[in-house]
Amino acid sequence: MQLHYAGLDERINEGIGAYEDALRKAGVNHEVYIYPGVQHAFHNDTSAARYNEPSAKLAWERTLTFFEKYVK
Numbered sequence: 001m002q003l004h005y006a007g008l009d010e011r012i013n014e015g016i017g018a019y020e021d022a023l024r025k026a027g028v029n030h031e032v033y034i035y036p037g038v039q040h041a042f043h044n045d046t047s048a049a050r051y052n053e054p055s056a057k058l059a060w061e062r063t064l065t066f067f068e069k070y071v072k
Contacts, residue, residue, distance in 0.1 A: 043059055
């Protein structure tokens, strides 16, 4: 499982630690990435207020690499 979080999304990020603990306890292999300085939905290029191109591109590259490694 691969998880991408926006660094400025405090409400969602409050649960990261507990979620990771649960994944570890369940033996789920996972990767967590937090993108500093970006808002929730930073990958949504239809919202100029939230879209962050560098972080979106990095998240997408990481996703494709993950798929290549684990899904293909």
